[in-house]
């Protein structure tokens with residue numbers, strides 16, 4: 001039985017539980033090994049009474065349906081799930097490299113090649129998700145993991161929606177919210193394009209573009225598109241051009257995912273294998 005076969009009825013006795021890896025939105029995540037195959041996974045444990053208390057059934061079910069259906073090298077796999085009396089267990093792909101966030105904090109900011117490689121990977125993953133009518137809406141460094149080769153993996157679809165229609169619900173921290181979400185207006189796929197602009201800026205400068213002391217000030221800066229580029233680190237004009245063409249208030253005027261992949265800065269700097277050699 002490989003971990004990939006979905007027919008198998010898994011249970012907690014099929015796994016040796018290892019160290020805690022951190023906490024996701026609804027519960028904790030542990031390193032775990034499937035006893036027979038010795039396959040390493042991340043096991044996300046969610047307490048049913050937490051889900052009931054916050055009435056997050058539909059959201060959790062949606063996260064599971066979405067993540068199970070997605071197959072992309074830059075999207076963390078959900079292999080399957082099982083439950084017991086009080087807990088739900090998600091059997092997730094284990095990303096050996098950990099959270100991209102930690103690498104960003106450690107390095108301060110990334111090189112243009114590394115940043116372009118991650119943005120290209122994210123763009124390809126989002127293009128794939130949008131083809132499957134999935135808007136992630138919560139792409140931020142904490143939800144980005146790295147595999148053993150340094151390849152980016154989007155995790156945590158807790159806030160994503162399967163939708164054709166426009167969406168209205170608030171979510172995520174403010175720094176990454178597009179104007180139409182900040183204004184709680186109907187929004188569509190283009191929110192993810194905006195977020196790519198925010199992330200590209202943060203990868204290159206080490207902080208998001210509209211960071212401010214208070215949420216109110218961040219709101220204001222987003223609504224005004226109050227974008228400025230520090231003089232250090234020295235960032236190429238092409239990188240600034242891409243960021244400027246994504247952080248556009250009118251969502252219909254943002255650079256499309258396909259146009260991002262053709263942008264000179266991406267073409268010149270992104271590593272085609274999604275792994276930026278050190």
Ligand SMILES: CC(=O)NC[C@@H]1CCN(c2c(Cl)cnc3[nH]c(-c4cn(C)nc4C)nc23)C1
Pocket residue numbers: 021022023024025029042044092093094095096097098099142143144145155156
């Ligand atoms: C996106 C998200 O759900 N973040 C919260 C959970 C924290 C650990 N989660 C992991 C998930 Cl869901 C999958 N793989 C992981 N690998 C790691 C990790 C590896 N190292 C060396 N350090 C860490 C940490 N963590 C995970 C996800």
